[in-house]
Amino acid sequence: MMKSDEKELQYSSRRNFLKQSAALTAVAVIPSAIETAAHNRLDEKLAYQLEQVPVSLEINGVQKNLQVDVRTTLLDLLREELHLTGTKKGCDHGQCGACTVHVNGKRINSCLTLAVMQSGNKITTIEGLAHGDELHPMQKAFIKCDGFQCGYCTPGQIMSAVACVAEEKTANDEQIKEFMSGNLCRCGAYNGIVNAIKEVVK
Amino acid sequence: MNTFTFSKPTDIKTAQTAYKANSSSQFIAGGTNLLDLMKKEIASPSNLVDINQLALKDISTDARGISIGALALNSAVAEHPDVVKNYPLLSKALLAGASAQIRNMATISGNLLQRTRCPYFYDVTLPCNKRHPGTGCGAKDGLNRMSAIFGASENCVAVHPSDMCVALVALDAKLMVQLDGKETIIPFKDFHRLPGNTPDKDNNLVKGGLITKIFIPKNSFNTHFHYLKIRDRASYAFALVSVAVALEVEGGKIKAARIAAGGVAHKPWRLYDAEQFLMGKEATETVFMQAATIALKDAKPLAYNVFKIKLLNNGLQLALKNAMV
């Protein structure tokens, strides 16, 4: 763990990045421009750009070459940077499953992994499940069986359900329920969720 | 979460070099616990070494036993045909833990390195010697329903949360640890520590050391075994108490017995005396009851976890009984 005084040093110097940066001396800004830039928090913005790390992901079939904050989780990258808000944040700590996506075809909790750790991987989110206007059979089944109410846990449930079928964990109700228990639903649509999966399997 | 440097080496040597570059380094694999801790400012590494590219995922069997790469995923190990056939106790324990999603992320070395789920550890505003040595133990005189009944100290009453480790300790697993090109073998039972005066240390992994594999010696526990997890809801919850039982039975008599419990101590808790008692005995419910009584003889409950004595006692009897079915 870093000592707090070390941290303080690090951040107070970062705050004054603009005034100290060799990079900016190179672009020969005049002092008043520095003042203005500092006032407009351009130092922060520039520092932020320089601190980013490259991440390449294939998301729903589209290659994305991105620069991200190293701390950004895959979930926050999807929601806040790429505006793929179908993937939900229900707890941010791997305790609810609302953020379930597929990485290279396997279901994971996107809140518990850094975007940078997933570089090179193929991500499928709820937005990538349908083929154009043609819904995925699981999406249709969720509608038919009323496998949701408020809809907030639904994308995670559906991504998990698609994986549950692919993993062949659908031998009976008990198995489906166990392998879908990583996705909480406070509206209590569990009967509909199990029925939707059975509908797809049959 | 503070910011950090990040690298993704592809071999162990580079990984350990990257680790040494900074005094506040952490290896990250699945990340399912570490990232959780970083979000809560409980862990604050300034250098993160992502080891997912290391070639440590293989699972192989030979005459001596099974070797499981440290980075094999919990789901991959649980579903591996050799594990299911010959080490089913491990498979069952893995499948009792977490959720399908988390098992797809978490590695087996990460599983055994996960930290306690004690709520006092998780709330940075409360005292916790494990998180901040010297601040005291919030749980000891607090809401300690989930806390330890074995091996706790004045300084810490936390329990180790893993299911998998309960099976591994029962199966006499060994860990291979690599540092600076040298490999050390650590018996699993000696890996996790009791809290004593240093509850901040969960285990005996040397700083910068990398677990490379877990080895389980060949055994004959694939017929009479049971993993029992007792929890507050039917799935996706940590154990109140869990029990791993593996028996070898010949002509109705117990030839070998391995018993371990989870949710009861700072480490996966092997119950040697009960095992010893069972040797050569008939596998009857009366014998199981006697073994359970022996298993509990050193238990020391706290204000809110007295129930764990009875629960573990019953759990042991049930797991032994189910192992015979």
Add this chain to the structure above:
Amino acid sequence: MGFFNNDKLQAPPDDRVDGKQKVTGAALYAAEYKIDNLAYGVMVGSTIAKGTIQSIDVKQAKNAPGVIDILTHENTLIVANLKDEAKAKELELGLRIFHTNEVFSNGQPIAMVVADHLEQAQYAASLIKVTYIKAAHNTDFAGTSATEKNTGFKEDSKRGDADAWKNAPVKIEQEYTIPIEVHSPMEMHATIAMWDGNDKFTVYDKNHAVKDVQKTLAKAFGLKIENVNVRAEFIGGGFGSGLRVWPHTIAAIIAAKKLNRPVKVAITRPQMFTMVGYRPRSWQKIAIGAAADGSITGVLHEAMSNTSTYENFTEGITAISRILYDFKNLQTKYKTIALNVGTPIWMRAPGEATGAFALESAMDELAYALNMDPLELRLKNYAEKAIDTNLPWSSNFLKECYETASKKFGWEKRNAVPRSTKEGDWWVGHGMGVGTWTAWREGATARGKLDNKGNLLLQSATSDMGPGTATAMVAIAHSVLGVSKEKIKFELGNSALPNAPGQGGSETTASVGSAVNDVCEAIKKQLAAIAMESNDFKTANYDDLVFIDGKLLLKNNAAVKITYEALLQSKNLTEIDLTKSSSPGDETKKYAFNSFAVHFTEVHVHAYTGVVRVKRFVSCVDAGKIVSEKTAASQIKGAVVWGIGMALMEEQQVDDRYGRLIANDFAGYHIPVNADVPVIDVSFVNKPDPYLNPMGSKGLGEVGLIGSAAAIANAVFNATGKRIRQLPITPDKLL
């Protein structure tokens, strides 16, 4: 013409109108709107339970990368109505965030970090250092006697001989407790606030009462009501937590103004336990006396629940004892206990869910004391009228619920002797519970716009936190006006739309549905008037007309017909645009309106581990005429899942030494997972209530929860012989 009188017009069970948006991820919830130049706010909570803030050191946090500002009471932009304590109280603004240095509870929001990016704000929030002057706090519910007077509910009541229970030949007297329970909707509360100039703002905010939130915010900031726009189109659950304005919303609005930039605040899951209310902890005592034949001769129902030290939150915990049975001699008492915790808020079936656990457990205890079938005991004490108000029921099909549910369940085959049925290592038990909930209706307004293409747009500022409001409204409009469902759109969740009550109390369909009914009826009248100008319909009376499939036709000669499009085009109209308000009338003085639910359940209790599994659950509900069967059944199933959570696992603990919640997240506070829930068999009596509203519907969001936890506790007793009066029934209590 009554609603659904014609079976052919009845809406078939149908899919949710917003289902496609929800299954594709297209539905946008509060935190998901793409707004340019958005800054991120992160709330910081107090770490003591009582005292004052001496100082807040923000230097280090402010120097952290990306931080724009840190709002505290020391540097905030002053909002006059929050500054003035008395005024804030009068306006019911709750905690005066950023305008007081007083700490009333642990985890109380006291500061907010605003940064360019979420990660930056989260990190900086961890660097804030607060110095407090601590005062002695009190969070000990069990160890504190009630200090606050009951207000707001007629909970202290007496009828007949209050002491009659004491003299009965058979009596029981028991205490029941329920811990703090937390709403825990899957979507965490969030607000995006953006100002338009100095006197106008918009919030995308998670709430299910856009008009109430608009009013409160306009008052708080001293703005004209029309200058505040509150948007909440999709809501990821709420269950009551979205019925008021919480501090983080005020904080977002203040920050957006101070920084002249849109600000988004999403609270964390642990903060969901401390910043947006919960169901209060409660203690109850019930005493019942009965004659040997089961006639109940007297009842006492006492209750206490906690509130905060800055607001007195009360709920109708004893209400159910005043109405569910024919209790002629009854006393009820209620008090609150003020503790250093946040203020509770109504949580699904507030009052009744709590009261019914005690009453329905006590009824079961009495049945065993009498050696009588619990169902028979309830029938014996059936209330022929609403004894509380002495009014006749508008409709009451409780007896049909008993009949249907008991038959489906096979109650007559039950083994009445506790701890006498075993399957393998599992004890088997059967139990029942009953619930009732007032069928409310409030005034509401709806706008209907039928265009010359035959499309119908409906609007009302109601909400949908999940039950399927728009689906029900489309079903109503379809049935009344005969426009096909695909051509109807219902807009909600925007304070700029016509007035509607917040979504609470199971009154949405009754209230808003009535307005939709009325505006559709008004459109029909206009269509009829146009039609009657033509030769085909000239001689027809209004009652001779049928409105179906987007056409108007003669009842006795279906060949005479004209489409709505043709009617509008004949008058060169682009649309018919009407707005109608609808309110309850005198019927509320003449009748008592209630929904009813009957639950039967089978539980298995493991003989070794004390683990309880709910194996079967059968519910039958009288909620009048069901407007949308599929969504209605889902609501009851969801309510039963809540009953399972309440009975078996939900408990938020407080460490009284620190006055702080412990394990306040989804790992520590358990709600049911898929594996906890059996097939839930739901049926409806489905007979219209003649007086409450044109549809004949009665509310059903709450009633499915009421009595369901007691049914499980009663089944656990039947299985094990152990009566658990302290929820939740975790394995340790059954060892």
